[in-house]
Amino acid sequence: MNVILLIVGMMVVTFFPRYLPFVTISKWNLPGFVKKFLRFIPYAALGTLILPGAVMAIPGFPWAAIVGIIAAILFSWFRREIILTVVISIFAAYLVLYLSGY
Amino acid sequence: MPMMANNIYPIKTEHSNELHKGILASIPIFIGYIPVAITFGLLAKATGLTLLESFLFSALVFAGASQFMALQLMSLGVAHLQIIAITFIMNFRHFLMSSYLSTLFPTHEHHWLPFISFGITDESFAYFSTQKQNQGKHFILGLQYSAYASWVGGTVIGYLFGAIIPPIIQASMGITLYALFIALLIPEVKKFYPAAIIAGIGGLTHSFLTWLKVFSPGWNIIIAIFSAAILGALLMGKDEEEVQ
Numbered sequence: 001m002n003v004i005l006l007i008v009g010m011m012v013v014t015f016f017p018r019y020l021p022f023v024t025i026s027k028w029n030l031p032g033f034v035k036k037f038l039r040f041i042p043y044a045a046l047g048t049l050i051l052p053g054a055v056m057a058i059p060g061f062p063w064a065a066i067v068g069i070i071a072a073i074l075f076s077w078f079r080r081e082i083i084l085t086v087v088i089s090i091f092a093a094y095l096v097l098y099l100s101g102y
Numbered sequence: 103m104p105m106m107a108n109n110i111y112p113i114k115t116e117h118s119n120e121l122h123k124g125i126l127a128s129i130p131i132f133i134g135y136i137p138v139a140i141t142f143g144l145l146a147k148a149t150g151l152t153l154l155e156s157f158l159f160s161a162l163v164f165a166g167a168s169q170f171m172a173l174q175l176m177s178l179g180v181a182h183l184q185i186i187a188i189t190f191i192m193n194f195r196h197f198l199m200s201s202y203l204s205t206l207f208p209t210h211e212h213h214w215l216p217f218i219s220f221g222i223t224d225e226s227f228a229y230f231s232t233q234k235q236n237q238g239k240h241f242i243l244g245l246q247y248s249a250y251a252s253w254v255g256g257t258v259i260g261y262l263f264g265a266i267i268p269p270i271i272q273a274s275m276g277i278t279l280y281a282l283f284i285a286l287l288i289p290e291v292k293k294f295y296p297a298a299i300i301a302g303i304g305g306l307t308h309s310f311l312t313w314l315k316v317f318s319p320g321w322n323i324i325i326a327i328f329s330a331a332i333l334g335a336l337l338m339g340k341d342e343e344e345v346q
Contacts, residue, residue: 003155006182011162013190017197019219026209040334041202042231046287047301048326052309054280068277076288086130089281094274
């Protein structure tokens with residue numbers, strides 16, 4: 001039962017930061033600088049989510065991860081196909097793992 | 103009344119069409135969540151949780167990194183209140199993400215807002231904030247809850263069956279969600295060159311803070327996103343004024 005309470009507590013503190021902006025910020029008239037700041041959050045967040053995590057995505061085999069990242073960058077630069085990019089990146093990482101005798 | 107029928111029918115199919123598109127768009131997230139969720143399920147079992155508790159973890163919290171952290175801290179015997187406090191900081195990055203999405207989403211949909219908010223993860227945020235053509239509630243919910251099904255389903259599968267994916271495939275799939283982030287970022291960079299600079303600042307700041315180990319991982323992410331976005335607003339503000 002104690003664990004259930006922990007889970008409910010974690011749910012509450014996770015949910016409200018996700019929810020509050022929708023019922024507050026969306027109703028406010030924001031100053032220009034704050035709007036600009038918000039506009040850059042997607043790029044800032046994507047960069048933050050990619051590094052350094054991507055390099056450590058495959059524990060013990062950073063090169064497999066790096067090859068997978070390079071494959072994803074190259075492919076998505078030329079073709080805007082998300083699912084294909086992901087599949088090619090997994091395959092590239094797989095090849096490196098396979099060749100290094102994983 | 104034929105007139106009503108004419109009005110209602112196309113709207114209904116349009117909605118299910120949007121839902122369908124959302125589910126299709128969730129495929130990379132769906133695939134990416136499965137191996138992580140399976141790992142969570144089997145770790146939860148190893149930590150001594152029941153199937154119900156493991157299921158509720160994923161079904162009610164729906165935030166991967168903090169769930170793994172909780173398992174680790176539970177096995178170390180850390181007090182539950184402290185785990186909840188760390189969870190708050192760890193998941194507070196979603197406050198920044200929701201703040202952005204609140205400028206984009208149909209916020210007049212009061213009844214659906216709690217469900218939309220609950221479904222916000224790093225991955226769905228990354229999708230919504232870059233692919234701006236679809237922002238109807240059916241599309242949003244379709245994408246989010248397809249990903250949710252994968253997360254919750256994967257947890258139960260991992261608990262019951264353990265590591266069913268061959269190790270080499272499981273390891274290769276570790277790159278999935280990062281490949282998704284890259285696939286979403288690159289087209290933005292091609293459209294708007296400074297996006298690469300802001301993303302780079304975020305990534306390098308996060309890497310530096312991770313190496314520094316002064317703050318907790320939750321703080322590192324918040325500081326990195328915040329400082330990169332602030333720098334963006336400061337630097338690009340000038341550019342925009344010059345253009346106008």
